[in-house]
Amino acid sequence: MKKNKFQIKREETFERFLDAGLTLLIDKAYDAVSIEEISKAAGFSKGAFYVHFEGKEDFLKHLLDRRKIRKRIITDYLNEIEKISARPLTLQDAAGRAAELLFCHLNSKPSWDIASFALNMPTYKVLQEYKAYYMLYELWIEENIFYIQWLKERNLIEDSIDTEYTAKLMCAAIDGIVKQSNVLGTSVTFRSLFDALSVFLKADKNSDDKTPLC
Numbered sequence: 001m002k003k004n005k006f007q008i009k010r011e012e013t014f015e016r017f018l019d020a021g022l023t024l025l026i027d028k029a030y031d032a033v034s035i036e037e038i039s040k041a042a043g044f045s046k047g048a049f050y051v052h053f054e055g056k057e058d059f060l061k062h063l064l065d066r067r068k069i070r071k072r073i074i075t076d077y078l079n080e081i082e083k084i085s086a087r088p089l090t091l092q093d094a095a096g097r098a099a100e101l102l103f104c105h106l107n108s109k110p111s112w113d114i115a116s117f118a119l120n121m122p123t124y125k126v127l128q129e130y131k132a133y134y135m136l137y138e139l140w141i142e143e144n145i146f147y148i149q150w151l152k153e154r155n156l157i158e159d160s161i162d163t164e165y166t167a168k169l170m171c172a173a174i175d176g177i178v179k180q181s182n183v184l185g186t187s188v189t190f191r192s193l194f195d196a197l198s199v200f201l202k203a204d205k206n207s208d209d210k211t212p213l214c
Contacts, residue, residue: 014052017042022063035059064139074143075150077101091156095198098147102197103190106178137171144170147197157200170196 003011020041024033035056039049053059081097082089089097144167151157173196181188 010052013042013044013048017044017049017052017059018063021059072143072146074098074101074147078147078150088154089156091151092198092201094151094156095201096194098197099190099194102174102193103188106188106193141167141171144168151200161200166199170199173199 017038020043021033021038024037024041033056035049036046038059039046042049049059053062078089078094078097141164145163148157148161148163148166152159152161152163174193177192177196178188180186
């Protein structure tokens with residue numbers, strides 16, 4: 001059915017709210033962003049916000065629904081690299097490429113594609129109140145699970161490795177790396193991300209010479 005002008009306008013307004021809110025949330029923690037700020041950034045009134053969303057948590061859920069559309073970001077990237085190079089990646093190559101992708105994302109402040117959650121982890125009180133944040137964290141863990149499964153399918157790591165536990169461990173390591181960089185006012189390094197994503201490597205982590213593409 002063809003959409004009328006009102007429906008098209010409503011959808012455009014809805015998307016403008018999401019885009020504006022996402023930009024704010026990338027730069028500020030969730031509990032620091034107000035509905036007034038989101039509305040102003042979108043170019044609409046606070047009343048218009050409530051036409052589309054019940055409140056901030058409902059708004060966040062819609063952002064997460066948009067994020068869920070994109071999954072397997074790391075493994076899709078690794079598949080593309082293999083396709084271009086026309087050869088299978090080694091374990092170290094895969095870890096390096098995954099770290100490279102994450103490094104690029106963190107430096108470009110993406111739309112919460114992989115680990116932006118760590119940039120603006122809310123207070124524990126907010127985390128309890130807004131359960132949608134758990135969903136965001138779970139999406140990040142899920143990306144790590146896909147990555148570990150990808151490695152297992154290619155026999156690059158032992159099948160006996162606990163996928164979920166290791167995915168959470170990697171997530172916690174990267175989360176800590178990003179938080180520490182924010183506290184100390186330093187940049188996240190490619191080496192630190194490589195180490196977090198290459199916990200399976202038993203030797204030779206001389207990744208300092210690796211240069212990310214971005």
